[in-house]
Amino acid sequence: MSAYAHQMEREFSAQSLSSRGVSEMGSHYVAESGFYMTSFAATIFIASLVTVGVLLTTLLVSLAVMLQSCQDRSKGVIEIQKLSHDYNYCKMFALHAELNSLGPDDFPSMCTSLAIQHNKGGAYERDLNASLLMIERYFDSLLPLHDALDVVLMDIDDIFPSNISYTSLLMNRVRDNGCIDCFQEEKHLKQILCLSLYTKLQASGWSLILLSRKPEKQRNATIQHLISAGYRGWSSTIMRSDNEIEIDSREYFSRRMVAMQKAGFRISGVISSQMDALTSASLGHRVFKLPNPVYYNFEHHTGNSRVLE
Numbered sequence: 001m002s003a004y005a006h007q008m009e010r011e012f013s014a015q016s017l018s019s020r021g022v023s024e025m026g027s028h029y030v031a032e033s034g035f036y037m038t039s040f041a042a043t044i045f046i047a048s049l050v051t052v053g054v055l056l057t058t059l060l061v062s063l064a065v066m067l068q069s070c071q072d073r074s075k076g077v078i079e080i081q082k083l084s085h086d087y088n089y090c091k092m093f094a095l096h097a098e099l100n101s102l103g104p105d106d107f108p109s110m111c112t113s114l115a116i117q118h119n120k121g122g123a124y125e126r127d128l129n130a131s132l133l134m135i136e137r138y139f140d141s142l143l144p145l146h147d148a149l150d151v152v153l154m155d156i157d158d159i160f161p162s163n164i165s166y167t168s169l170l171m172n173r174v175r176d177n178g179c180i181d182c183f184q185e186e187k188h189l190k191q192i193l194c195l196s197l198y199t200k201l202q203a204s205g206w207s208l209i210l211l212s213r214k215p216e217k218q219r220n221a222t223i224q225h226l227i228s229a230g231y232r233g234w235s236s237t238i239m240r241s242d243n244e245i246e247i248d249s250r251e252y253f254s255r256r257m258v259a260m261q262k263a264g265f266r267i268s269g270v271i272s273s274q275m276d277a278l279t280s281a282s283l284g285h286r287v288f289k290l291p292n293p294v295y296y297n298f299e300h301h302t303g304n305s306r307v308l309e
Contacts, residue, residue: 268286
């Protein structure tokens with residue numbers, strides 16, 4: 001083979017090798033030309049996914065809490081409206097019961113629990129203070145004459161109940177509903193505040209006549225109770241005579257008031273928590289209704305005049 005032929009063969013071999021190398025490099029490039037990410041970029045990507053997941057979870061939880069809050073608020077509004085409706089019904093029923101001499105057993109069962117909840121919040125104390133303040137302001141605006149004939153009638157059975165067995169029955173009902181302490185506190189509070197009112201009226205020159213449904217035979221014991229409680233200087237005490245025991249307490253009070261007026265007394269006011277002393281036939285005087293702790297736990301005064309006789 002000539003020298004020229006050898007040179008051509010070498011050049012052809014070199015070209016073949018060069019082409020094979022390029023071909024192999026191209027194949028390698030194609031094989032490795034897919035998605036490539038460094039470890040740092042992958043970490044950032046995964047962290048982003050986790051963050052988005054946490055944000056979505058937080059959003060869902062927040063929406064769930066807001067929905068529950070709206071449901072609770074709506075339920076609370078409904079409960080308040082129902083409680084207000086029930087309370088207003090019981091309050092009106094109590095007035096109806098008192099005017100018609102109904103007893104505690106005539107009340108709907110829902111009213112007892114509502115009244116106890118109301119009293120535990122200090123409702124009785126607020127109502128009693130408001131009533132006494134109104135009485136004080138009224139008599140402060142008047143001046144009694146110096147003849148001792150301008151009188152104020154006070155129901156002492158508000159202080160010392162005339163029917164102990166009936167009071168015990170009511171206390172048992174209060175105890176059954178878990179409010180015996182508030183009953184005792186209301187009773188003690190009324191004794192203190194009524195004595196304060198009595199003292200102020202007496203100091204202002206008013207003659208005070210004490211009313212009771214108790215029979216005359218209990219006079220001495222009643223007077224001793226009054227003295228022990230701090231009462232002094234009243235004008236007289238009205239109690240049932242033997243021939244008045246069987247008559248209705250409204251009629252009893254009406255007769256006594258008429259007799260006092262015929263005797264020359266000017267009745268300026270009657271203070272009691274019970275309707276029988278406030279709804280007599282005698283006119284011309286102001287009447288003041290006090291909340292009664294014995295009945296207040298049963299829908300704001302469930303007074304029964306026939307039982308209290």
